[in-house]
Amino acid sequence: xxxxxxxxxxxxxxxxxxxxxxxxxxxxxxxxxxxxxxxxxxxxxxxxxxxxxxxxxxxxxxxxxxxxxxxxxxxxxxxxxxxxxxxxxxxxxxxxxxxxxxxxxxxxxxxxxxxxxxxxxxxxxxxxxxxxxxxxxxxxxxxxxxxxxxxxxxxxxxxxxxxxxxxxxxxxxxxxxxxxxxxxxxxxxxxxxxxxxxxxxxxxxxxxxxxxxxxxxxxxxxxxxxxxxxxxxxxxxxxxxxxxxxxxxxxxxxxx
Amino acid sequence: xxxxxxxxxxxxxxxxxxxxxxxxxxxxxxxxxxxxxxxxxxxxxxxxxxxxxxxxxxxxxxxxxxxxxxxxxxxxxxxxxxxxxxxxxxxxxxxxxxxxxxxxxxxxxxxxxxxxxxxxxxxxxxxxxxxxxxxxxxxxxxxxxxxxxxxxxxxxxxxxxxxxxxxxxxxxxxxxxxxxxxxxxxxxxxxxxxxxxxxxxxxxxxxxxxxxxxxxxxxxxxxxxxxxxxxxxxxxxxxxxxxxxxxxxxxx
Numbered sequence: 001x002x003x004x005x006x007x008x009x010x011x012x013x014x015x016x017x018x019x020x021x022x023x024x025x026x027x028x029x030x031x032x033x034x035x036x037x038x039x040x041x042x043x044x045x046x047x048x049x050x051x052x053x054x055x056x057x058x059x060x061x062x063x064x065x066x067x068x069x070x071x072x073x074x075x076x077x078x079x080x081x082x083x084x085x086x087x088x089x090x091x092x093x094x095x096x097x098x099x100x101x102x103x104x105x106x107x108x109x110x111x112x113x114x115x116x117x118x119x120x121x122x123x124x125x126x127x128x129x130x131x132x133x134x135x136x137x138x139x140x141x142x143x144x145x146x147x148x149x150x151x152x153x154x155x156x157x158x159x160x161x162x163x164x165x166x167x168x169x170x171x172x173x174x175x176x177x178x179x180x181x182x183x184x185x186x187x188x189x190x191x192x193x194x195x196x197x198x199x200x201x202x203x204x205x206x207x208x209x210x211x212x213x214x215x216x217x218x219x220x221x222x223x224x225x226x227x228x229x230x231x232x233x234x235x236x237x238x239x240x241x242x243x244x245x246x247x248x249x250x251x252x253x254x255x256x
Numbered sequence: 257x258x259x260x261x262x263x264x265x266x267x268x269x270x271x272x273x274x275x276x277x278x279x280x281x282x283x284x285x286x287x288x289x290x291x292x293x294x295x296x297x298x299x300x301x302x303x304x305x306x307x308x309x310x311x312x313x314x315x316x317x318x319x320x321x322x323x324x325x326x327x328x329x330x331x332x333x334x335x336x337x338x339x340x341x342x343x344x345x346x347x348x349x350x351x352x353x354x355x356x357x358x359x360x361x362x363x364x365x366x367x368x369x370x371x372x373x374x375x376x377x378x379x380x381x382x383x384x385x386x387x388x389x390x391x392x393x394x395x396x397x398x399x400x401x402x403x404x405x406x407x408x409x410x411x412x413x414x415x416x417x418x419x420x421x422x423x424x425x426x427x428x429x430x431x432x433x434x435x436x437x438x439x440x441x442x443x444x445x446x447x448x449x450x451x452x453x454x455x456x457x458x459x460x461x462x463x464x465x466x467x468x469x470x471x472x473x474x475x476x477x478x479x480x481x482x483x484x485x486x487x488x489x490x491x492x493x494x495x496x497x498x499x500x501x502x503x504x505x506x507x508x
Contacts, residue, residue, distance in 0.1 A: 135359045135400075159357055162402045208354040211318050215347040216416065217339065217371030222358070225366045225380055 010133040014062040017131050023140035023229040025128040027239050028057070032124035035243040036117045039250045046250030047116055053246070054124050061131045071126045072119065079118035083111040134158055142228035152222045160205070168198050265294035265451045266329040266344050266423035268315070273324035275310060275476075283322070284310045285476045294329075294423070297446070297453040299463030299484060302473040303498030308456040309350065309428050311473065315454075316345040316426075328424060343372055346417030350428040352409035356401035361387060361412050364401070368420040379419075386419035387412070390445055407438030414445065426454040431462050460499050464488045472497060 020028070035050055058068065087096075090107030097103070129137065138155050175190045273288040285307045292298050302308050313319040314326050317338045326333040328344050349355050358364040365383035366376075374382065387397055390411035401409060410430060417425065427446075431439045439462055446453055446466045457463050463470060463484060470484040474497045480487060487493065494500065 138359055155359060156357055158359060159401065163353055205354065208349065208351065209357050211313070212347075212349050212355045213357065213367075215316050215318055215342055215345075215349075216368035216420065217342050218367075219371065223367065223370035225363050225370065225376060225383070227376070 007133050009061075009063055009067070009130045010136075012062060012131065014131065015060040016057065016127075017061070021140075021229065021231070022132045022136035023143050023231050024235060024239070025132055026137065026140040026144065027231055027236055029125045029128035031239050031243040032057075033121035035247045036121040036124070039117060039247060040254040041110070041113065043250030043253045044113075045253050046246055047113075047120065049249065050120055050243075050246050051116075053242075054120055054127070057124065057127050061127050063127065063130055068123070068126060068130065071130065072122050075118075075122045075126075079114060079122075083114045086111040086114070136229070139224070139226060139229045142224060143230035148221055155222055156209070160202075160209075163205075164198060164202055167201060168194060171197060264423045267294040267296075267452065268292040268424060268454070269325075269327040270311075270314075271325050273311070273314065273326065274322045275307075275314065275319060276322050277310075283476055285314075288324070288473070288476075288478050290471060290478065290481065292452060292454065294452055295450060296469065297449075297467040298455070299467040299470045300454060300456045300473060301458060301460050301463050301470055301487070301499060302479075303458060306473045306497075307476040308458075308473055310476075312347065312426050312428050312454070312456050315424070316342050316347050318347075339372070343420055344422055345424045345426060346420055346422030348413050348417055348425070348427040348430065350432060352406075352413035353401065355413040355416055356409060360398050360400055361392065361404075361415070362397040364412065365397075365415045365419045368416065372420065382419040382421070383415075386415040389418055390415045391441070406433055407435070407441060410434060410438065410442060411445070414442075422451065424452040424454070425449060426456070428456050429458070430455060431457065431459050458499060460488060460494065461501060472499075474498070 016025070032050065032054060036047070039047055039050070058065070087103035087107035088101060090104055090110055092104035092106035094102040095105040095108065132140070135158075138158060141154060142151055171194045172191065175194060176187075179186065179190060268291070270288055270290050273285055274283055275285040276283045288311060300308050300311065310319065314321060314333065315328065317333045317335065320335075328341055331337050331341060331344070333341050356364050358367055362380070362383050365386050366379040369379035369382045370376070384394075384397060387393070392408065392412060392415060396404075396408070396412075401412065404412060414427070414430075425446075430442050430446075434442065439459075443462065443465050446455065453467070455463055455466055460470075464487075467484055470480075470482060470487045471478060472480040472487060472493070479497060480493060488501075
């Protein structure tokens with residue numbers, strides 16, 4: 001598997017990378033994602049302000065818009081599918097008929113809002129992940145008040161995702177080479193069985209890795225050579241304050 | 257406070273070792289006894305499934321014997337001694353991808369010393385020295401394992417335990433999937449070690465190149481304990497226990 005795509009844009013010089021450390025960028029992404037996710041329903045103007053702030057981040061990161069859109073698009077099914085049910089399930093006057101299905105106005109609005117919020121949150125995270133090296137992201141995450149198990153899982157996940165993908169590719173190739181011109185259905189069945197094998201192998205590998213860790217003295221934490229990257233409380237408060245202000249604007253918009 | 261080793265060679269004494277995997281009908285190891293002197297280089301050979309890797313996992317307490325005992329130096333391998341035992345015994349696993357689990361090689365080589373209480377400075381110094389001793393320099397230290405060739409991964413895996421400066425080095429199939437140059441590099445590194453070295457392999461020719469003494473294990477029992485050259489020339493013994501030499505491909 002090509003591993004270069006993960007850090008493909010991480011080496012680029014930009015205003016964002018020159019003026020912020022990896023851990024500061026993680027704070028920005030998290031604050032923006034929380035502001036988008038927790039925005040009160042119907043706060044469209046506040047969402048627009050948030051969109052402008054995130055667009056400025058995209059511009060300052062000098063990322064190719066197409067590449068960024070593709071990364072955001074990969075997450076799209078996860079929030080598009082639940083949103084699709086809303087125009088049917090939320091009661092209200094019908095504004096559109098698609099065959100036998102009636103779509104309600106309030107449902108369409110709720111669906112659009114969920115898609116907008118999720119897109120903004122994913123965009124903020126995608127920008128930061130794109131411009132920051134994976135190893136720097138791990139160090140930055142190490143400085144966050146997250147459970148130790150989550151941090152260890154992320155670190156091991158980064159190391160082994162390539163290996164698992166390589167195994168998946170090899171097994172899938174071996175299956176394809178024996179299948180000839182199989183139907184699409186058979187191909188998907190073979191893929192599903194490959195995935196099941198892979199899960200079993202991943203479990204085996206996990207057991208062996210744990211043995212290798214124990215034999216070098218592992219107890220309950222992955223010690224890192226470099227101290228966890230942290231941000232100053234003033235900086236963290238400033239970022240949290242900016243996005244909290246946008247969120248409060250949204251709250252006022254809805255109440256007022 | 258760090259309790260790390262300092263390259264002093266440790267001997268090994270195994271007495272009446274039995275092991276049965278949970279739920280298995282037959283024992284994986286049965287009545288294994290051996291004594292290995294400090295600084296000795298010993299190969300444990302045998303066909304696939306003979307119990308060699310299982311034996312290795314007993315040296316630092318990853319597996320607990322069903323019966324019998326294991327001592328490293330004067331210390332029994334018991335649950336209460338495991339932190340100390342694991343600084344004495346450096347175990348290199350068969351698949352280097354299982355051993356290289358940190359984001360960079362330097363972090364991987366520093367993992368053991370950090371776990372045993374070394375300061376960050378000491379751990380880094382040990383890690384860099386260990387990487388250099390297997391031919392991996394400054395540039396390699398910052399690389400991730402998925403950027404390495406098979407031979408580099410093997411050497412890096414070795415460095416991850418050398419940073420602990422263990423007195424007993426135990427390697428499981430160190431030449432598996434290596435080309436000729438990779439095998440030679442590993443052999444040169446191992447021959448230069450002053451510690452006790454135990455190499456578990458079914459590559460008899462490599463074993464004989466690195467070790468003077470050879471132990472043959474099959475179906476969980478110790479079959480022979482003789483000089484490596486003796487076993488290498490005992491065609492009947494090798495054939496009887498499923499070990500074949502590469503040169504026989506041309507002879508037969």
